[in-house]
Amino acid sequence: MFKRGVYVKNTRTLTEGALLASVFAVILLLTTYVPFVGIITVWALPVPFVIFTVRRGLKPGLMLWVVSLLLAFLIGGLVTVPTAFIFGSAGLVIGELYRRKLSGFSVLIGAGLIYTFNMLLIFLALVFVVGENPMQLAVDLTREQLEFAESTLGSFGQGEDQLAMMLEMIDTLVYLAPVMIVGVGITLAVITKLISYYVLKRLGHEVSALPAFRNWSFPKAFLWYYLIILILAMVGAEEGTMLFLVIWNLLPLLEIVVAVQGFAVIFYYFHQKKVAKVVPILIVATAILIPPLLYIVRIIGIIDLGFDLRKRMNGQKK
Numbered sequence: 001m002f003k004r005g006v007y008v009k010n011t012r013t014l015t016e017g018a019l020l021a022s023v024f025a026v027i028l029l030l031t032t033y034v035p036f037v038g039i040i041t042v043w044a045l046p047v048p049f050v051i052f053t054v055r056r057g058l059k060p061g062l063m064l065w066v067v068s069l070l071l072a073f074l075i076g077g078l079v080t081v082p083t084a085f086i087f088g089s090a091g092l093v094i095g096e097l098y099r100r101k102l103s104g105f106s107v108l109i110g111a112g113l114i115y116t117f118n119m120l121l122i123f124l125a126l127v128f129v130v131g132e133n134p135m136q137l138a139v140d141l142t143r144e145q146l147e148f149a150e151s152t153l154g155s156f157g158q159g160e161d162q163l164a165m166m167l168e169m170i171d172t173l174v175y176l177a178p179v180m181i182v183g184v185g186i187t188l189a190v191i192t193k194l195i196s197y198y199v200l201k202r203l204g205h206e207v208s209a210l211p212a213f214r215n216w217s218f219p220k221a222f223l224w225y226y227l228i229i230l231i232l233a234m235v236g237a238e239e240g241t242m243l244f245l246v247i248w249n250l251l252p253l254l255e256i257v258v259a260v261q262g263f264a265v266i267f268y269y270f271h272q273k274k275v276a277k278v279v280p281i282l283i284v285a286t287a288i289l290i291p292p293l294l295y296i297v298r299i300i301g302i303i304d305l306g307f308d309l310r311k312r313m314n315g316q317k318k
């Protein structure tokens with residue numbers, strides 16, 4: 001009886017694995033060979049791994065991942081294997097964290113870490129194996145395009161100073177590989193987490209959602225990190241040094257953290273005042289479109305990190 005139950009369970013696992021492997025293969029085919037459709041289908045690549053890992057566990061999920069790597073090689077050769085590697089491993093981590101009933105934030109952090117790690121592996125592979133630095137390639141390509149435009153702008157006797165400043169800014173992009181990698185990792189994590197959550201909910205699984213944005217809050221330590229890096233940036237560092245790299249990679253990330261904290265306070269305030277959500281959403285959009293307003297948002301975030309502004313709002317309401 002026991003052996004028969006194990007046999008039935010294994011058969012169901014294999015059947016479901018084969019089905020989800022086929023689904024992954026179809027999604028990868030569309031993503032690889034149908035350009036406009038692929039922009040949409042690429043976000044569904046981790047979903048089969050999330051579903052299978054949640055239902056069957058980590059070991060079966062790993063087997064599906066290995067099979068997906070072989071399928072990716074058959075579909076597009078070595079070019080598509082990194083895609084299967086990146087999205088498959090992310091699906092495994094997200095599925096396992098969901099299976100362990102962890103919070104929505106824990107799932108998001110886990111997804112962000114695995115995506116960032118994968119992006120770093122791909123970057124290092126391009127640098128040390130292929131011998132090409134993608135950031136340097138991007139800088140060179142952008143410089144060529146701007147220098148081509150310089151002759152046109154110069155013929156009208158204007159735009160030369162602006163182009164010179166832009167070229168200087170572009171040259172610093174080569175130092176921003178770490179922050180770019182983290183940014184891409186976080187973006188992929190957010191999108192994959194949201195898609196996985198809604199798919200699993202539709203399939204009847206109990207999964208934790210992210211807390212309401214108005215309740216998002218970072219540890220107070222981020223305030224000290226931000227202030228220290230800000231002071232170092234104002235003091236300045238020699239270009240190309242380790243301190244220069246640390247400043248110009250950490251500062252944008254910490255500015256985003258403080259801005260998110262500020263936006264969360266804005267959402268919290270309007271929620272307390274029972275104002276429609278469209279108002280804080282418009283404020284966020286306006287602040288992003290008008291960068292000087294972000295300074296105000298960051299100040300709000302700094303005050304909240306340092307003095308628990310939202311708790312004070314809640315206390316005043318009571």
